[in-house]
Amino acid sequence: MSTGNIEEAPRSAATSSGGDLVATGVSKRYGGVPALSDVSLTITPGTVHALVGENGAGKSTLGKIISGVISPDEGTMTLGGEHLSFKSPREALAHGIVTIAQELAIVPGLSVAENVYLGVEASTVGFVRRRESRRRFRELAEAVGFDLSPDRRAGSLSIADQQKVEIMRALSRNTSIVVMDEPTAALSGNETAALHDIIRSLARDGKSVVLISHFLSEVLALADVITTLRDGHLIRTVDAKDANEESLIEGMLGRSLLTAFPEKATADEERAIVLEVEHLKAPGVNDCSFVLHESEILGIAGLVGAGRSELARAIFRDSKVSGGTVRLKGTDLAGHSPSRSIRRGLVFIPESRKEMGLLVGRSVKENISLSRLDLVSRFGWIAGIRERRKVTELMNAVTVKAASIRTPVSMLSGGNQQKLMFARSVMCSPSVLIADEPTRGVDVGSKRAIYDILTEMAASGMGVVVISSDLEEVLGLAHRVLVMRHGRIITELSGERMNEQAVLAAAFTESSSEGTDS
Amino acid sequence: MNVQVETPEALDVDSEGGLRSGVIRLLGSWRLAGIAIPFLILFIVLSVWSGPFLSTTNLINILDQQCAFLAIAAAGTLVLVAGGLDLSVGAIYGLTAVVSGELAEHHSPFIAIGVALLVGLGVGLVNGMIVAFLKINPLIATLAMSFVIGGVALRVSNNNLIVLSQNSGFYKFANVQFWSIPSAVWIVFVFVVILALLLARTTFGRYVIASGGNAEAARLAGVRVNQIRIITYALSGLAAGLGGVIDTSRLLSAQATGGGPTLTFTVLAGIVVGGTSIAGGEGSVPRTTIGVLFIALIGNGFNLLNINTLYQQIVLGLILLAAVSIDVWARKRRR
Numbered sequence: 001m002s003t004g005n006i007e008e009a010p011r012s013a014a015t016s017s018g019g020d021l022v023a024t025g026v027s028k029r030y031g032g033v034p035a036l037s038d039v040s041l042t043i044t045p046g047t048v049h050a051l052v053g054e055n056g057a058g059k060s061t062l063g064k065i066i067s068g069v070i071s072p073d074e075g076t077m078t079l080g081g082e083h084l085s086f087k088s089p090r091e092a093l094a095h096g097i098v099t100i101a102q103e104l105a106i107v108p109g110l111s112v113a114e115n116v117y118l119g120v121e122a123s124t125v126g127f128v129r130r131r132e133s134r135r136r137f138r139e140l141a142e143a144v145g146f147d148l149s150p151d152r153r154a155g156s157l158s159i160a161d162q163q164k165v166e167i168m169r170a171l172s173r174n175t176s177i178v179v180m181d182e183p184t185a186a187l188s189g190n191e192t193a194a195l196h197d198i199i200r201s202l203a204r205d206g207k208s209v210v211l212i213s214h215f216l217s218e219v220l221a222l223a224d225v226i227t228t229l230r231d232g233h234l235i236r237t238v239d240a241k242d243a244n245e246e247s248l249i250e251g252m253l254g255r256s257l258l259t260a261f262p263e264k265a266t267a268d269e270e271r272a273i274v275l276e277v278e279h280l281k282a283p284g285v286n287d288c289s290f291v292l293h294e295s296e297i298l299g300i301a302g303l304v305g306a307g308r309s310e311l312a313r314a315i316f317r318d319s320k321v322s323g324g325t326v327r328l329k330g331t332d333l334a335g336h337s338p339s340r341s342i343r344r345g346l347v348f349i350p351e352s353r354k355e356m357g358l359l360v361g362r363s364v365k366e367n368i369s370l371s372r373l374d375l376v377s378r379f380g381w382i383a384g385i386r387e388r389r390k391v392t393e394l395m396n397a398v399t400v401k402a403a404s405i406r407t408p409v410s411m412l413s414g415g416n417q418q419k420l421m422f423a424r425s426v427m428c429s430p431s432v433l434i435a436d437e438p439t440r441g442v443d444v445g446s447k448r449a450i451y452d453i454l455t456e457m458a459a460s461g462m463g464v465v466v467i468s469s470d471l472e473e474v475l476g477l478a479h480r481v482l483v484m485r486h487g488r489i490i491t492e493l494s495g496e497r498m499n500e501q502a503v504l505a506a507a508f509t510e511s512s513s514e515g516t517d518s
Numbered sequence: 519m520n521v522q523v524e525t526p527e528a529l530d531v532d533s534e535g536g537l538r539s540g541v542i543r544l545l546g547s548w549r550l551a552g553i554a555i556p557f558l559i560l561f562i563v564l565s566v567w568s569g570p571f572l573s574t575t576n577l578i579n580i581l582d583q584q585c586a587f588l589a590i591a592a593a594g595t596l597v598l599v600a601g602g603l604d605l606s607v608g609a610i611y612g613l614t615a616v617v618s619g620e621l622a623e624h625h626s627p628f629i630a631i632g633v634a635l636l637v638g639l640g641v642g643l644v645n646g647m648i649v650a651f652l653k654i655n656p657l658i659a660t661l662a663m664s665f666v667i668g669g670v671a672l673r674v675s676n677n678n679l680i681v682l683s684q685n686s687g688f689y690k691f692a693n694v695q696f697w698s699i700p701s702a703v704w705i706v707f708v709f710v711v712i713l714a715l716l717l718a719r720t721t722f723g724r725y726v727i728a729s730g731g732n733a734e735a736a737r738l739a740g741v742r743v744n745q746i747r748i749i750t751y752a753l754s755g756l757a758a759g760l761g762g763v764i765d766t767s768r769l770l771s772a773q774a775t776g777g778g779p780t781l782t783f784t785v786l787a788g789i790v791v792g793g794t795s796i797a798g799g800e801g802s803v804p805r806t807t808i809g810v811l812f813i814a815l816i817g818n819g820f821n822l823l824n825i826n827t828l829y830q831q832i833v834l835g836l837i838l839l840a841a842v843s844i845d846v847w848a849r850k851r852r853r
């Protein structure tokens with residue numbers, strides 16, 4: 001049933017179909033912000049090709065373009081000489097390109113075999129021929145050496161086994177290129193080793209594996225070719241033989257300064273402590289302790305999934321905390337309810353403003369005043385004039401640009417939406433603000449404005465925690481930086497030791513969990 | 519470098535934004551027009567076509583008959599805006615009708631009315647707590663509750679039709695006339711106005727809208743979403759109780775199966791025809807009122823013009839479809 005098996009150019013030594021996948025001058029921008037600029041690379045059959053880079057460097061974007069999930073704005077892709085332009089993952093699939101994404105795409109209610117053959121079931125007039133499917137499944141499982149029962153419910157499998165299901169699905173469709181985005185992020189040690197074997201055997205069978213990974217040791221152990229990306233640009237593509245951790249980290253660093261930061265107020269250790277976190281345990285957070293002083297900006301760095309947002313939500317009492325204490329200006333924040341945290345002076349700006357922050361269909365005014373309606377109302381009755389005055393004042397203070405205070409938030413740019421979140425926080429006049437990814441998806445101009453707001457808030461005596469995947473941002477704003485990995489705070493950096501190398505070394509290097517290295 | 523914000527722009531400058539927000543304001547009023555204009559057209563058409571329609575007696579009669587629907591729909595709007603759904607109002611109406619009927623036979627009218635209203639409020643509270651704490655889908659939760667409540671109502675009335683005498687004080691509750699308008703209409707008028715103001719002008723109303731618009735965002739902004747939703751269900755139960763009591767007093771009879779699914783779905787239709795989104799986060803009590811009356815006018819008109827009632831149902835169904843399509847379209851425009 002597959003279309004597009006390429007017959008003309010089987011130049012390579014590989015046995016399976018395909019040929020070189022060549023991307024030339026590929027660019028992609030999201031709402032004016034370039035995610036990928038002029039990237040060219042060649043993926044040869046029978047190799048593991050790794051993409052490395054910081055968060056937001058463009059690895060996943062490139063992976064998605066290769067697998068047809070998104071289409072590039074500029075540039076071309078060819079496979080074995082044939083021009084490709086995918087409009088959907090299904091088309092990419094027809095060309096033998098399969099993605100195994102960070103979020104698995106299995107149907108939990110179906111059996112393993114049904115998942116593997118989802119969409120291509122052997123059937124007679126609509127009835128699935130179960131025996132036929134099962135036989136094909138056995139053959140496939142034997143070929144790849146997986147020990148999976150075809151009748152198990154896929155939802156009851158471990159994540160690693162679910163990944164095997166996805167891999168089998170990929171193999172059942174004449175795949176020539178497998179794109180894996182952070183495949184081992186959710187796996188245990190044994191499972192990781194098993195997956196590594198699978199990746200090697202895929203390459204041995206002449207298939208290409210595009211491996212996107214944060215783990216440099218994994219990349220160095222598996223990859224034949226490594227491409228380093230930084231800020232959407234391809235820095236270099238090298239043979240894995242010629243690379244080591246230092247050279248890769250160095251390639252990921254050293255970008256030009258795009259945004260200037262406001263001057264840091266001098267950190268003063270003598271200032272009073274406003275927030276004290278002790279041995280905090282919550283889902284994704286493992287025994288975290290730190291303190292935050294008045295007028296201090298504390299950065300939290302780490303890779304995506306390191307537990308930074310989880311820590312923020314645990315402090316904010318939004319997730320079930322299983323142990324430890326959080327003290328805000330000396331009072332214990334027991335129990336859990338965000339509304340109580342806000343009333344006590346702790347405000348949280350979540351990472352995705354559209355899903356977790358804003359009522360997009362409602363007006364600027366309603367969105368800003370939501371947390372502190374009590375300030376503009378009497379006995380529950382909203383005083384219209386007072387609310388309008390307060391909101392206008394806040395909008396001017398944080399420079400939100402909107403046609404009027406009645407404009408729906410959906411009409412604002414990302415930068416203005418984010419500033420609106422700050423306006424809401426300022427209205428709460430908190431003693432501690434936690435901002436999760438405060439400048440994600442925000443244009444450069446608004447970024448600078450948000451940095452100024454953060455700095456001003458700190459200058460006014462607030463304690464500010466900035467969680468960011470943008471290292472430059474963390475280092476440019478914060479007086480101290482905590483680096484997290486696997487739900488733990490691995491190291492605290494300040495002064496001289498607060499630099500990109502140190503942060504990246506702590507965030508990436510797996511063995512440095514005990515005893516911080518400077 | 520010095521700390522300076524480089525965008526000190528005033529507010530009302532973005533001309534494109536101005537245009538777009540104008541469009542949005544139009545959309546808001548457009549939702550009102552979407553129900554008000556058809557209502558007026560229907561009203562005029564009926565006035566022209568049918569002589570008896572425009573008589574004071576007929577119009578007051580319509581209002582009197584719609585009292586229960588109007589009260590329940592007003593509270594139901596709040597439930598829907600907060601992101602919920604209450605399918606048990608018909609059953610609560612039936613239960614409170616028989617409770618007040620049974621009590622009115624032997625006790626003072628105050629006890630009959632008070633207990634029935636408390637029963638409505640209490641059942642609504644239970645609904646709200648089931649939805650909020652057990653995290654059961656509101657459709658299923660209130661559907662299941664409607665069976666339970668219906669059963670209890672049958673038990674209370676022994677499945678009998680309760681008939682009251684006209685000279686009981688209970689009768690006066692809904693039938694005393696002020697300026698030739700019965701007290702039932704006045705009571706419901708006050709109730710609906712209070713709910714309308716509650717939704718549009720108070721902090722509670724804002725929290726209701728926020729809870730339905732984006733529950734996660736509302737929670738993180740400090741809104742106690744569960745508490746807000748429970749209150750809306752309680753109000754819905756109270757409104758159903760009020761409707762049950764008013765109708766028992768008005769008609770001097772009560773039956774456990776008096777409300778049932780017909781009442782539930784007619785009320786829901788009125789809310790949706792009034793342009794309140796079934797997805798939550800948006801809605802207006804005045805529009806709901808027009809929506810309920812619109813449906814009532816259709817019924818009244820069909821009767822006066824002697825058209826077979828089966829067409830009434832078909833027309834109602836088509837209008838409902840149109841109303842929901844318009845809502846879907848309006849939502850797309852906003853995104």
